[in-house]
Every structure is written in structure tokens, then in C-alpha cells.
Amino acid sequence: MTPADRAVAAFAARFPGQPSATVRSPGRVNLIGDHTDYNQGFVLPLAIDRTVRIALRPRDDDTVRVWSDHADEWAEFSLHSLARGSGWSAYLQGVSDELLKLGLRLTGWEGVIISDIPPGAGLSSSAALELGAAMAFAVVSGFEWEPVEMALLCQRAENDWVGVNCGIMDQLICATGEVDRALLIDCRDLTRSPAPIPPEVAIVVLDTGTRRNLVGSVYNERRESCETAAKALGVPALRDLDIETLESRRDRLDPVVYRRARHVINENQRTLRMTEYLEGGELVGAGHLMQQSHVSLRDDFEVSSEALNAMTVAALRSPGCYGARMTGGGFGGSCVALVGAEAVAAFQTEALERYHAAVGLRGTIIPIRASSGVSFELLD
Ligand code: GLA
Numbered sequence: 001m002t003p004a005d006r007a008v009a010a011f012a013a014r015f016p017g018q019p020s021a022t023v024r025s026p027g028r029v030n031l032i033g034d035h036t037d038y039n040q041g042f043v044l045p046l047a048i049d050r051t052v053r054i055a056l057r058p059r060d061d062d063t064v065r066v067w068s069d070h071a072d073e074w075a076e077f078s079l080h081s082l083a084r085g086s087g088w089s090a091y092l093q094g095v096s097d098e099l100l101k102l103g104l105r106l107t108g109w110e111g112v113i114i115s116d117i118p119p120g121a122g123l124s125s126s127a128a129l130e131l132g133a134a135m136a137f138a139v140v141s142g143f144e145w146e147p148v149e150m151a152l153l154c155q156r157a158e159n160d161w162v163g164v165n166c167g168i169m170d171q172l173i174c175a176t177g178e179v180d181r182a183l184l185i186d187c188r189d190l191t192r193s194p195a196p197i198p199p200e201v202a203i204v205v206l207d208t209g210t211r212r213n214l215v216g217s218v219y220n221e222r223r224e225s226c227e228t229a230a231k232a233l234g235v236p237a238l239r240d241l242d243i244e245t246l247e248s249r250r251d252r253l254d255p256v257v258y259r260r261a262r263h264v265i266n267e268n269q270r271t272l273r274m275t276e277y278l279e280g281g282e283l284v285g286a287g288h289l290m291q292q293s294h295v296s297l298r299d300d301f302e303v304s305s306e307a308l309n310a311m312t313v314a315a316l317r318s319p320g321c322y323g324a325r326m327t328g329g330g331f332g333g334s335c336v337a338l339v340g341a342e343a344v345a346a347f348q349t350e351a352l353e354r355y356h357a358a359v360g361l362r363g364t365i366i367p368i369r370a371s372s373g374v375s376f377e378l379l380d
């Protein structure tokens with residue numbers, strides 16, 4: 001059964017009759033460029049073939065009624081009395097609220113949501129849910145879909161409704177991802193340039209099995225430190241600084257804030273260079289940049305964890321690995337590794353064994369392919 005068929009079957013288990021459409025909304029993995037997006041810097045993510053799927057049909061009132069297979073529960077709300085709350089329904093309500101703020105006339109809908117993006121694994125299951133919900137509204141309400149605008153809208157929903165001051169990376173790659181490519185995104189002007197994934201390598205996602213929720217965590221605090229640094233150094237965002245300027249003005253910053261800024265500035269440079277290396281097929285150089293990125297996230301930005309560090313080391317010592325690093329927000333979730341295509345099978349087995357030997361936890365390999373952004377299909 002295809003994922004779309006599974007969504008239709010899940011619909012049939014909860015509703016009489018047929019859905020009128022299915023929506024497909026991908027997760028993402030970030031190759032390099034973490035905690036740079038909200039500093040108006042550069043990121044290099046790819047949308048993946050792990051997706052949120054929604055099977056749905058319009059209603060003739062203003063109610064949204066949805067079953068989530070993963071949460072094993074219903075969410076139901078009226079578009080005229082949205083309520084702040086927690087859990088997965090908050091993402092749907094936050095997106096509804098932002099769409100209503102645009103003055104759009106929204107139609108209610110009912111359906112089911114299924115997902116094979118493991119939540120909390122650093123693969124952006126929340127952005128996938130947000131964009132999927134926005135697309136569901138577009139399908140039933142018939143408004144025009146503009147991917148960048150919709151990504152920004154979903155980011156606002158997460159910032160204002162859910163309370164995580166995330167950057168734009170997750171929503172934008174979910175909205176605009178491309179098959180077999182990563183995208184270099186300039187998070188200032190939101191322009192995107194495709195970066196090839198050389199055929200001789202595979203991108204392997206290694207889930208540590210550890211989780212940390214971003215809400216109420218140090219994520220917002222990290223962002224504040226970056227904004228403090230930019231202000232103290234007299235620039236609109238850390239994107240506008242080079243490392244020499246940072247060093248020359250170091251005495252203006254608290255030592256911790258200085259290290260946060262150093263990570264962001266160096267990570268932006270690494271992200272740009274990584275794109276060039278991928279274009280030139282310079283895999284050894286690309287792998288080194290991933291290493292440096294991990295060390296910087298671990299020591300300067302301090303968003304790694306024992307499990308992420310152990311998984312990175314385990315990956316590096318396994319066959320065919322050019323480089324490995326934690327990916328996404330941090331504190332738990334997954335690592336990403338660049339691995340010679342011929343060595344992938346041996347790499348995966350050995351990396352998980354080494355990880356288990358180091359921390360006593362069972363990690364998982366999540367096979368992925370770069371895929372396209374959110375889409376829908378009408379059913380007859
Ligand atoms: C989370 C956020 C993104 C980004 C990453 C770190 O995934 O949602 O905006 O900041 O962390 O790169």
C-alpha cells in the first residue's frame with residue numbers, strides 16, 4: 001500500500017464515505033547550517049520521503065474534525081472559536097488562526113492524519129503537520145497556494161501559537177523541497193539554490209532514540225543570545241558579521257554570548273563552502289565541514305547531547321563515512337552522515353553497534369531520499 005492509500009484506508013476506518021483529497025507533507029533533514037536560520041544566515045536542508053499524510057473532505061460548516069493515528073485521538077474545533085492549547089491540535093489551530101488573519105474565507109474539513117516522521121527525531125514533524133494543515137485548507141477553501149508565503153505563515157503559527165521562536169528553515173524546505181537535491185537557503189531573502197547530492201554518496205539519518213521537546217527549552221534562549229550579540233555588535237543580524245570583526249569586538253560580549261555568535265558566523269561560512277564542495281564532488285572536504293559543524297554545535301552553541309556526540313563518533317568510525325553531525329535543533333533526535341554509497345549497508349550495522357556499545361541505547365537508521373515539497377491529490 002502506498003502512503004496515500006494508507007491515509008485513505010485510515011479515513012475509511014473513521015468516516016463513512018470517501019475523502020475528496022489527500023495531502024502529502026514532508027519532513028526534512030538538514031545537511032549543515034544549524035541555528036543559523038533565525039540569524040538570517042544559510043542552511044542546507046532537504047525534504048525527505050518521510051511524510052505527514054492527510055485524507056480529507058470539506059464540511060459544510062466551520063468545524064475542523066480530525067483523527068490523528070499517531071496521537072490516537074480526535075481534535076475538533078470551530079474556526080470561529082479557536083483556543084490555545086498544547087498537543088498536535090495546537091498546530092492546526094495556529095495555522096487556522098494565521099489563515100483567518102489573512103482575511104481568507106475558510107471552509108471546515110474532516111479527515112485523518114497519519115505520519116511516518118518520528119516525532120522529536122529532529123526531522124521536523126511539526127513543520128510537516130503545519131504545512132499539511134495549510135494545504136488541507138487550501139484544497140477545501142480554494143485559495144491560491146504560494147509556497148514561500150505559506151511557509152512564513154506556518155512559521156508565525158509556530159512562533160505565536162505554539163510558542164517556539166523557530167526560524168524559517170523547516171517550513172520553507174517542507175514547502176519547496178526538490179527531488180534528489182538539497183537546497184541552499186538564504187534565510188534573509190529566502191532565495192533557494194539547488195545543491196546536488198553526488199551519486200557516489202548516500203545521506204544517512206541515524207536516530208539516537210533520545211528526545212527533547214523544543215517548547216519551553218533553551219531554544220528560545222539561544223535565539224535571544226544571538227540577538228543580544230547582534231545588538232551589542234551593532235549589526236541587524238549575526239549574518240552580517242565576519243569572524244575577524246567578531247574577534248576585534250570580543251570585549252563587548254559576555255563570553256557565552258561570544259561563543260554563540262562564533263558558532264553562527266563559522267556555521268554560515270561552512271554552509272556556503274559545503275554547497276561548493278557538493279557541487280565539485282569534494283566529499284572529503286564536505287565531511288570535514290560536517291565534523292567542524294558538530295564540534296561547534298557541541299562546544300560553542302552547546303545544543304548537542306551525550307547521545308548525539310556518541311552517535312557522531314560511532315558514525316565516523318564506521319565504514320565509508322565522510323562526516324557526521326547532529327542535525328536540527330539538538331538535545332536529542334538524529335545525526336546525519338555522508339557515506340560512500342557502496343559502504344552504506346556495512347556503515348549502518350557498524351554505526352548502530354558502536355553506538356549501542358558506547359551508550360547502551362538502540363539507535364535506528366531512517367532511510368531517506370530527497371523529495372519534493374508539500375503537495376495534494378484530488379480523488380475521484
Ligand atoms: C529547529 C527550528 C529551525 C532551526 C533548527 C536549528 O528545527 O525549527 O528553525 O533553527 O532548529 O537549525
